[in-house]
Amino acid sequence: MKLTSLGIRQKAFAYSMTTLGSSLINSLFSFYYVKLFLNRYRISEGMFHQAQIVFMLWNAFNDPLFGYLQDNAKVPCCAKRHLSILYGAPFYAIAFLLPWFPxxxxxxxxxxxGVQLVIALCAYDGMLTFVLLAQCALFAEISTKHENRLQLIKYNQVASLVGSSSVLFCGLISDNMENIFNFQVFALCVAMLAFGCMYYTGMNCVSQYEHVEKLEKDKMEDASNLSWTSVFYLTKQIVTQKNFLLFIVMNFFQVFHLAFLNNFMLIFADHLIPPYLLPAFVKSIMYGAGFICPQLLILSSQSLLRKLGYYKIILSVFYAELLSATVMLVLGPSHHYVLSMFLVANMVMVSATFSLFNLPLADIIDADLLNYKRSFPLSSMVFGTNALFTKPAQSLAPMLVVTILNQFDYEKLKDNFTHSEQSALQDLHGAMFYLVCLTPICIAVLQILAWTPYSIRDSHTDVAKYIES
Structure with missing residues (x-):
């Protein structure tokens, strides 16, 4: 039976509650953990890099592992999407709290x-992967219609808009983490709220495939016969698809760019924008805008998504990033207000574009289902395999940037940079400015080259690719 408008709205609301919960904690985690360990806990560069290497390996390994388990396991807490979210939610919320209490x-x-950083990163990413892989699979499996998926995107962006405001309120309440006690109390409240949101999804959002006994029976029978050879064979089928390869190359650089902005926007703004121009209160609003405005942009682009499809919109954003970064590089670092707007605008464009990536991945899952005539979609495996190749960028970005900054004595200048030797400080600020401008220029060029040959461009005009039952 086809989904009614009311049905898809109910499912979209339940689906979006996990987005609300994860946005509340993900925004805080990615925005503050690097500054916390570098500036407050004073972790050494060597230990920071070692932790990031361990995290990178675990980050790449756990996604395909959980993807395989969720697509092929017999245990209900892994095999059923909503149960994975339900049982993973409390551990996800607890893992979020690990960095904030030394x-x-x-x-x-x-x-x-260093040990705390390793455990915090690995535990947090493990539970994030387990919960959000199941949610991503739900995106592809709730409906195959482009219109219904846009409905999911719409509800998702509203939830993400609310959730991303946690950075704004946290910045105001904790004075951008200067008041650590207020920060810790806020983090505890956010963790409890996030758990409640994900619990609601787990109780109320069920994939269309979980309603069909025959498909579930076929899935269990197939799972019992799967060996490691079968796993590698299925993974090979996924990664040898041209569109999937093009997508993961483009997505790798998007994840790198997003990690770069999330982890270092706070640091770059503190150094490159004088405090007498933008006081702490205004900077808190600026940081919050970097997380809130992407959702507003996506919500205002619903008609464009229906008319043009995601392919043209994503490609246009890459060109916009290239142009804006080039203009900023030409203007130079002395235009502080323009630099402030550029930092926020760049973060908004990168985050908003990343929010659309479930659409191409869902189309890739649909194409894989039809090409190989599968009895059920390998949704979690596709999302997990994508993460296998793209998640390492989350570690490479902070490692590379910290290494570059420490070549200009950031480790020595980070605490009292306003009273440091001016020549050394100017060199550091020059390096930061070139990182801010050249990073998006290089990434945009590479993404344009990777995304241009992508061929699934007209799914917004297609009817459902297979019958919803």
Missing amino acids: WRDYQEGDWLC
Whole structure:
């Protein structure tokens, strides 16, 4: 039976509650953890890099692993999407709290600080992967119609808009993490709220495939016969598709760019924008806008998505990023107000574009289902395999940037940079400015080259690719 308008809205609302919960905690985690460990816990560069390497390996490994389990396991908590969210939610919320409470009063270079960073990153990403892979699979499996998927995107962006405001309120309440006690209390409240949101999804959002006994029976029978050879064979089928390869190359650079902005926008703005021009209150609003405005942009682009499709919109944004970064580079670092607007606009464009990526991945899942005549879509495996190749960028970005900054004595200048030797400070600020401008220029060029040959461009005009039942 086809989904009614009311039905898809109910499912979209339940689906979006996990987005609300994850946005509340993901925004805070990605925005603050690097500054916390570098500036407050005073982790050494060596331990920071070691933690990022461990995180990168775990980050790449756990996504295909959980993807395989969720698509092929017999245990209901893994096999059923809504149960994966339901049972994973409390552990996801607890893992979010791990970085914000130091295990002891850290001295500079304390080895235990490195251990805490490794455990916090791995535990958090493991639970994020388990919960959000199931949610991503729901996106592809709730409906195959472009119109219904846009409805999911719409509800998703409203939820993400509300959730992303956590950075704004946290910045105001904790004075951008200067008041650590207020920050910790806020983090506890956010963790409990996020758990409640994801719990609601787990209780109320069910994939169309979980309603069909025959498909579920076929799935269980197929799972019992799967070996590691079969897993590698299925993964090979996924990664050898041209559109999937083009997508993951483009997405790798998008993840890198997003991690670059999330982890270092706070640091770059503190150094490159004088405090007498933008006081802390205004900067808090600026940081919040970087997380809130992407959702407003997506919500206002619904008609364009229906008319043009995601392919042209994503490609246009890459050209816009290239143009804006080139103009900023030509203007130079002395135009502080323009630089402030550029930092926010760049973050908005990158985040908004990333929010659309479930649409091409869902189309790739649909194409894979038809090409190989599968009895059920390998949704989690496709999302997990995508993450296998793109998630390492989350670690590479902070490692690369911290290495570059420390070549200009950032480790020595980060605490009292307003009273530091001016020549050294100017060199550091020059390096930061070139990172801010050249990073989006290089990434945009590479993404345009990768995305242009992508061939699934007309799904917004197609009817459902297979019958919804």
